[in-house]
Amino acid sequence: MGFTSNILLLATALFLGMLLAMELGRRIGIAMLARNQETTAQGTGATEGAVFGLLGLLIAFTFSGAASRFEGRRHLIADETNAIGTAYLRVDLLAAEAQPPMRELFRHYLDGRIAFYASLADPTAAPAMHAASTALQGKIWTGGVAAIQQPGAASDAGLLFLPALNEMIDITTTQLVALANHPPRVIFVQLALLGLVAALISGYGMAGNKGRSWLHCVVFALMISLTLFLVMDLEYPRRGLIQVDAVDAPLIELRASMQ
Numbered sequence: 406m407g408f409t410s411n412i413l414l415l416a417t418a419l420f421l422g423m424l425l426a427m428e429l430g431r432r433i434g435i436a437m438l439a440r441n442q443e444t445t446a447q448g449t450g451a452t453e454g455a456v457f458g459l460l461g462l463l464i465a466f467t468f469s470g471a472a473s474r475f476e477g478r479r480h481l482i483a484d485e486t487n488a489i490g491t492a493y494l495r496v497d498l499l500a501a502e503a504q505p506p507m508r509e510l511f512r513h514y515l516d517g518r519i520a521f522y523a524s525l526a527d528p529t530a531a532p533a534m535h536a537a538s539t540a541l542q543g544k545i546w547t548g549g550v551a552a553i554q555q556p557g558a559a560s561d562a563g564l565l566f567l568p569a570l571n572e573m574i575d576i577t578t579t580q581l582v583a584l585a586n587h588p589p590r591v592i593f594v595q596l597a598l599l600g601l602v603a604a605l606i607s608g609y610g611m612a613g614n615k616g617r618s619w620l621h622c623v624v625f626a627l628m629i630s631l632t633l634f635l636v637m638d639l640e641y642p643r644r645g646l647i648q649v650d651a652v653d654a655p656l657i658e659l660r661a662s663m664q
Contacts, residue, residue: 408526408644416634419597423626426601427608434612453606460599464632467596470588471639478583478642479652482522485576486655489515492569493663499549499566500557507548508663514541515660518577522653525584525643535581542574587640593633600629 493511496504521534549570553562604626611618638645 408641409638409646412634412637412645415597415637416630419600419633420626420630422597422601423604423629424622426604427611427622427626428617430605430608431611431617432608434609438612453610456599456603456606460596460603460629463592463596463599464629464636467588467592467636468632468639471636474583474586475639475642475647478580481576481580481583482652483655485518485573485580486659488569488573488576489518489656490659492566492573493659495562495566495569498559498562499552500555503548503552503555503558507545507552510541510545510548512660512663514538514545515656515663517541519653519656519660522643522656528644535577538577542577546570546574593637596633596636600626600633603629 489511493508496507496511499507517534517538521531521538524530524534549566552558553566559565607622607625611621635647638647642648
């Protein structure tokens, strides 16, 4: 079962669970009303406000964090493109005979980075792609250190080329950390539990009505479930419905310019 199917299943389970919780809360309220007409009307406002306020606050922080991390990952692609492009341009500082093999390594490396991002939808393939890119980084660095010492290299090749290589390599670690940066799963569990508790309280508050307001029940449960689905999809781009594949365009364009 794919990632989208899994989170859709979780969102559907939450939706149905909230509907059941509202019905359970309503029946509890009806039973209590039958015993004491004033029981459900007194002292519930503060509790309801606290639960719904906490639910709204948790949703806001979780969604904001997911959106922020999503944008951060997109910006890192642009930063990596600039780092690779700068290092590639500074190959001109090397001796003429060292430039063709170095440029070929850069082309293979960029192909590997593009393949790595394309493989993120498959958690089993991504580590192998990353390992291949890391191996190429080692070859580029070793070749660069040797090339700046060859006759014909610019006098300041070491001062300009190696720092550019270092930045190109370092940003892959930053990118890897960003891809793995997610809130603890207990946050999502707490969000789901709060949704169920809020649904229970909502149903309890509807006990005084003669009939069920299915429109309110369904809309409330649907919005909370969809929000949780969206947050989880934002947290794991490339694996769900929300994609950042278009952000890879600068990498692809840079690769085209290296022909």
